[in-house]
Amino acid sequence: MxxxxxAIPVAPADSEELRRCARExxxxxxxxxxxxxNILFSWGMLPEVYRAPESVDLQDAMTLVGPAAVEILTGLQxxxxxxxxxxxxxxxxTRERTALVARIESxxxxxxxxLPVADDPLSRQLAADARDDxxxxxxxxxxxxxxxxxxxxxxxxxxxxxxxxxxWTLSSTLRxxxxxxxxxxxxxxxxxxxxxLARLADHDGxxxxxxxxxxxxxVAVLRRARPETIARWWNxxxxxxxxxxxxxxxxxxxxLDGVAIAARIAANRSRVTARIEELRRQxxxxxxxxxxxxxxxxxxxxxxxxxxxxxxxxxxxFEAVQDGRKQLYAWDPDHGSLIEMSGDPAQATAALFxxxxxxxRAESFFGDESISRFADWxxxxxxxxxxxxxxxxxxxxxxxxxxxxxxxQFSTQALQRAPEYAHFVQGVGAAQPDLWMMSYEHSYxxxxxxxxxxxxxxxxxxxxxxxxxxxxxxxxxPETRYFAAQAPDDINRYYAGLRLADLGFDVPPESxxxxxxxxxxxxxxxxxxxxxxxxxxxxxxSIDHHNALMSDDExxxxxxxxxxxxxxxxxxxxx
Amino acid sequence: xxxxxxxxxxIGITDRLRRALNETLDRSDALRGxxxxxxxxxxxxxxxxxxxxxxxxxxxxxxxxxxxHGRAAVAALRAIVVSYVTADDExxxxxASLDALTRGPVFDPSRFGARPS
Numbered sequence: 001m002x003x004x005x006x007a008i009p010v011a012p013a014d015s016e017e018l019r020r021c022a023r024e025x026x027x028x029x030x031x032x033x034x035x036x037x038n039i040l041f042s043w044g045m046l047p048e049v050y051r052a053p054e055s056v057d058l059q060d061a062m063t064l065v066g067p068a069a070v071e072i073l074t075g076l077q078x079x080x081x082x083x084x085x086x087x088x089x090x091x092x093x094t095r096e097r098t099a100l101v102a103r104i105e106s107x108x109x110x111x112x113x114x115l116p117v118a119d120d121p122l123s124r125q126l127a128a129d130a131r132d133d134x135x136x137x138x139x140x141x142x143x144x145x146x147x148x149x150x151x152x153x154x155x156x157x158x159x160x161x162x163x164x165x166x167x168w169t170l171s172s173t174l175r176x177x178x179x180x181x182x183x184x185x186x187x188x189x190x191x192x193x194x195x196x197l198a199r200l201a202d203h204d205g206x207x208x209x210x211x212x213x214x215x216x217x218x219v220a221v222l223r224r225a226r227p228e229t230i231a232r233w234w235n236x237x238x239x240x241x242x243x244x245x246x247x248x249x250x251x252x253x254x255x256l257d258g259v260a261i262a263a264r265i266a267a268n269r270s271r272v273t274a275r276i277e278e279l280r281r282q283x284x285x286x287x288x289x290x291x292x293x294x295x296x297x298x299x300x301x302x303x304x305x306x307x308x309x310x311x312x313x314x315x316x317x318f319e320a321v322q323d324g325r326k327q328l329y330a331w332d333p334d335h336g337s338l339i340e341m342s343g344d345p346a347q348a349t350a351a352l353f354x355x356x357x358x359x360x361r362a363e364s365f366f367g368d369e370s371i372s373r374f375a376d377w378x379x380x381x382x383x384x385x386x387x388x389x390x391x392x393x394x395x396x397x398x399x400x401x402x403x404x405x406x407x408x409q410f411s412t413q414a415l416q417r418a419p420e421y422a423h424f425v426q427g428v429g430a431a432q433p434d435l436w437m438m439s440y441e442h443s444y445x446x447x448x449x450x451x452x453x454x455x456x457x458x459x460x461x462x463x464x465x466x467x468x469x470x471x472x473x474x475x476x477x478p479e480t481r482y483f484a485a486q487a488p489d490d491i492n493r494y495y496a497g498l499r500l501a502d503l504g505f506d507v508p509p510e511s512x513x514x515x516x517x518x519x520x521x522x523x524x525x526x527x528x529x530x531x532x533x534x535x536x537x538x539x540x541x542s543i544d545h546h547n548a549l550m551s552d553d554e555x556x557x558x559x560x561x562x563x564x565x566x567x568x569x570x571x572x573x574x575x
Numbered sequence: 576x577x578x579x580x581x582x583x584x585x586i587g588i589t590d591r592l593r594r595a596l597n598e599t600l601d602r603s604d605a606l607r608g609x610x611x612x613x614x615x616x617x618x619x620x621x622x623x624x625x626x627x628x629x630x631x632x633x634x635x636x637x638x639x640x641x642x643x644h645g646r647a648a649v650a651a652l653r654a655i656v657v658s659y660v661t662a663d664d665e666x667x668x669x670x671a672s673l674d675a676l677t678r679g680p681v682f683d684p685s686r687f688g689a690r691p692s
Contacts, residue, residue: 014616021612021616046585049580065641068640071634071637079630160626161626166633176636176642217582221583221586221660
């Protein structure tokens with residue numbers, strides 16, 4: 001073995017590669033803990049809704065999932081630590097190798113010359129002995145490197161072998177099924193709803209009313225079904241059966257995502273007569289209360305007048321629905337949902353979902369200052385090519401609830417509305433797949449739209465109008481285009497991007513990757529208010545500018561109204 | 576013990592669990608990939624690799640076992656729900672026929688005489 005750098009052994013493994021792989025393994029194992037918690041949290045709700053002798057075993061079935069996750073994490077963390085220690089030890093030996101290489105290379109530098117050897121046998125013998133000694137030393141050093149590397153590897157193997165085996169109780173109970181399909185399991189939602197739908201449609205829907213009266217819990221089961229499944233079922237019905245179901249169970253058909261849009265509108269229209277009658281009865285009672293003779297004994301007349309005005313506004317709204325001036329796509333007063341539609345879906349090529357945010361209530365749809373004005377403007381401007389929906393899928397946060405612990409500063413209601421909104425989006429898409437879909441989310445509703453994406457509420461474009469953004473971590477959907485607009489002094493800007501648990505929203509809309517900022521045309525802070533108006537005027541302007549983005553007045557909100565209109569006309573190509 | 580089944584809630588839980596298990600399966604697959612990568616990096620240090628494979632493979636198998644076990648539980652719940660939504664008519668029919676049978680006078684006057692007024 002001659003003294004040559006090429007003869008020096010190299011490390012048996014790339015320490016940097018080992019560290020990188022160990023780091024990735026740690027990162028890959030950590031989320032399993034979250035998965036286990038998610039499984040256990042879901043399963044933990046079961047005893048509340050299923051109580052029977054045989055259910056006890058089922059409820060206990062997941063008790064080992066938590067310990068299994070801990071076992072996986074602990075074992076792999078120890079394994080990673082052992083590998084990282086190996087990498088460190090390999091590096092230490094490699095540094096010795098580097099020193100050896102440097103020594104060998106310094107002996108072979110071009111400028112250095114070996115001392116001349118006298119041309120006699122003794123000198124030659126001495127020189128040969130010296131060379132042999134040097135080579136033996138070189139061999140010993142190379143062997144030492146190999147020995148130390150081997151020792152490091154053996155120590156690593158010993159540390160790995162010292163990690164306890166997975167306990168038998170875990171490995172025997174939680175055994176991987178070889179036949180377990182790799183693909184995602186199929187949903188139970190459709191499997192549960194389809195038999196019920198079939199029974200409702202039996203004999204042209206003759207028994208539907210009786211069945212739902214006997215089993216009111218079916219409605220919730222039906223509403224959980226996927227909209228595309230509902231759409232397939234609905235399209236398979238004969239016109240007679242569909243008409244019969246629309247007439248006999250309108251509250252179900254009128255709120256079932258996936259049913260044809262026209263059928264839902266007809267179903268909900270047929271329901272408002274009873275509501276109008278009820279409101280008229282309430283009006284009579286309120287009139288008695290408001291009567292000047294009795295008012296002084298019962299309630300302040302101003303309050304009673306206000307009640308009368310509210311009833312009148314609601315009656316006027318439902319009369320408009322009754323005579324077709326307004327169209328109700330969804331209406332479930334018990335749940336707090338109301339979705340109004342404007343336009344003709346049969347002619348439209350694009351759909352706009354206007355989702356108003358904080359302070360939206362059913363009353364927001366009634367009266368002259370209806371919340372649906374933005375959507376109506378878009379439908380009217382598009383001359384038939386757009387069908388618009390003003391969407392309230394359930395209770396939205398109210399500012400008046402802040403003293404009692406509610407309000408829009410919490411993300412709770414956004415997360416509650418998200419699956420409902422996703423269902424709504426999927427329902428329109430399933431009923432009319434050729435529509436290009438865009439949402440216009442205002443204020444708090446931006447968090448609803450962002451969270452809904454995780455439930456499949458995917459639209460072609462999202463316009464975030466002064467929205468709170470999203471609860472992080474948030475990843476935009478690749479196939480969706482994002483637009484955002486707000487006044488420079490919008491009230492949301494004061495706290496955008498801040499979150500602590502369910503308080504606040506940490507991903508402001510302007511920070512969404514790929515978002516396109518649209519000029520709102522709204523003014524910013526009025527400098528005069530810094531001197532004269534004070535904080536009250538500054539905040540007042542911020543709120544006005546925030547609310548302006550729901551206006552249908554072109555003098556106030558012209559830029560955004562026209563940007564959205566342009567997006568709808570060009571299918572998202574220009575604003 | 577009181578017996579109760581809230582079908583829509585059970586369905587919700589089952590579907591939520593199904594999604595959680597799908598997510599777990601994805602994470603288990605990612606874990607498998609990370610374990611394989613580290614095992615490959617240890618290819619030339621055979622004793623360490625063998626020991627690492629023993630430790631890591633058992634844990635990856637356990638993560639898959641969580642999915643399999645969970646899916647068995649989902650299947651059990653699914654069977655309960657499906658039997659509820661499909662057997663309800665039979666139960667209703669049986670209940671209705673029982674109702675008809677018992678609707679008559681429990682106290683038969685032909686056998687026991689007229690009920691004292």
